[in-house]
Amino acid sequence: MNDIDKKWLKDRFGRDVFFDEPMWRHTTFGIGGPADAMITLKSDQQVKDVIGWAGERGYPWMIVGAGSNLLVRDGGIRGLVLKLADGFTVIEQSSQDGSDRTVNVAAGAGTLLRRLGKHALNRGLAGLNFALGIPATVGGALMMNAGAWGVCMADITNAIVILNGNGDIVTIQREQLRFSYRRLELEKGSVILRGEFRLKRTDRETLQKEALEMQRRRRLTQPLSFPGAGCIFRNPQSGMSAGELIEKAGLKGFRVGNAEVSTKHANFILNTGGACAAEVIALMKHVQQEVLSKFEINLEPEVRIVGEEIRAQKLL
Numbered sequence: 056m057n058d059i060d061k062k063w064l065k066d067r068f069g070r071d072v073f074f075d076e077p078m079w080r081h082t083t084f085g086i087g088g089p090a091d092a093m094i095t096l097k098s099d100q101q102v103k104d105v106i107g108w109a110g111e112r113g114y115p116w117m118i119v120g121a122g123s124n125l126l127v128r129d130g131g132i133r134g135l136v137l138k139l140a141d142g143f144t145v146i147e148q149s150s151q152d153g154s155d156r157t158v159n160v161a162a163g164a165g166t167l168l169r170r171l172g173k174h175a176l177n178r179g180l181a182g183l184n185f186a187l188g189i190p191a192t193v194g195g196a197l198m199m200n201a202g203a204w205g206v207c208m209a210d211i212t213n214a215i216v217i218l219n220g221n222g223d224i225v226t227i228q229r230e231q232l233r234f235s236y237r238r239l240e241l242e243k244g245s246v247i248l249r250g251e252f253r254l255k256r257t258d259r260e261t262l263q264k265e266a267l268e269m270q271r272r273r274r275l276t277q278p279l280s281f282p283g284a285g286c287i288f289r290n291p292q293s294g295m296s297a298g299e300l301i302e303k304a305g306l307k308g309f310r311v312g313n314a315e316v317s318t319k320h321a322n323f324i325l326n327t328g329g330a331c332a333a334e335v336i337a338l339m340k341h342v343q344q345e346v347l348s349k350f351e352i353n354l355e356p357e358v359r360i361v362g363e364e365i366r367a368q369k370l371l
């Protein structure tokens with residue numbers, strides 16, 4: 056990026072723009088090379104303006120939520136990384152239907168899903184307990200159709216507000232949303248700005264008991280003491296889960312450098328200290344090859360791998 060473009064960003068976003076920002080600071084894996092520029096955005100207008108500008112100047116851009124499903128390669132990200140901050144963390148109880156049982160709660164895309172889950176829990180609103188242990192933002196959770204214990208974002212979503220590829224802010228109702236397993240299909244170049252969720256009034260104590268039980272099960276089954284990105288591979292459509300296949304292939308504890316297949320949950324890869332993306336990717340490839348040769352099943356990554364190999368040329 057030339058100095059004029061850097062100045063445009065600096066003048067516009069001041070202390071909210073960071074050049075050569077290490078992405079390991081913004082992913083739960085604690086891995087990732089530098090982004091040419093990272094900008095934290097506070098309003099719909101700012102998102103619109105910066106994306107319009109990036110288009111004119113030919114810079115690629117991407118949105119990062121809590122970075123809990125991202126593996127950023129060691130060479131980092133060329134172009135702009137956009138994070139939705141302050142103006143996108145508002146939670147509002149927007150309306151309820153006549154029966155007084157169903158309550159609509161809207162939340163900005165930058166809101167932590169856990170915070171939204173606690174908001175619902177404290178008010179005796181059922182539907183979001185599954186989300187309490189997922190370290191996502193609302194935007195990232197919608198995009199990934201995050202879920203646990205048989206419930207997912209698609210089950211509670213009423214509508215979302217997006218900035219579409221034409222630069223228009225539009226609301227998409229549930230019937231038009233194409234959710235599938237760990238995926239929401241949106242027109243390319245869309246940014247989720249807000250989500251609206253339909254929750255049900257219920258007894259708060261029962262809800263709290265359920266939440267505690269879910270958290271207990273999560274602690275029992277998931278390795279949470281080292282950085283990771285949750286489940287690395289998507290579960291195959293039928294038969295054994297990805298975790299069961301990896302375990303049966305004898306890969307629990309298998310390492311490449313400082314990246315390790317968890318001994319607790321085989322579908323987690325952990326950064327045991329100073330792992331780089333190349334190690335994680337090499338480990339993922341090994342796991343895929345072993346599972347393919349033993350079970351003839353092709354494991355597809357759930358984690359999104361972004362960025363450049365270490366020697367890629369920088370744009371900015």
Ligand SMILES: Cc1cc2nc3c(=O)[nH]c(=O)nc-3n(C[C@H](O)[C@H](O)[C@H](O)COP(=O)(O)OP(=O)(O)OC[C@H]3O[C@@H](n4cnc5c(N)ncnc54)[C@H](O)[C@@H]3O)c2cc1C
Pocket residue numbers: 083117118119120121122123124125139164188189190191192193194195196197198199200201202203237245246247248279283284285286359
């Ligand atoms: C310990 C641990 C446990 C986990 N448990 C679960 C679990 O139980 N269930 C589950 O489903 N997942 C789980 N995950 C994975 C992860 O939390 C989810 O995939 C989550 O939905 C990612 O949200 P995020 O905000 O971190 O998104 P990111 O990882 O930051 O981004 C994911 C994708 O969404 C896009 N995106 C993010 N925000 C927006 C936006 N506003 N508009 C458009 N695109 C956007 C990004 O560009 C990227 O492509 C776990 C992860 C960890 C580390």
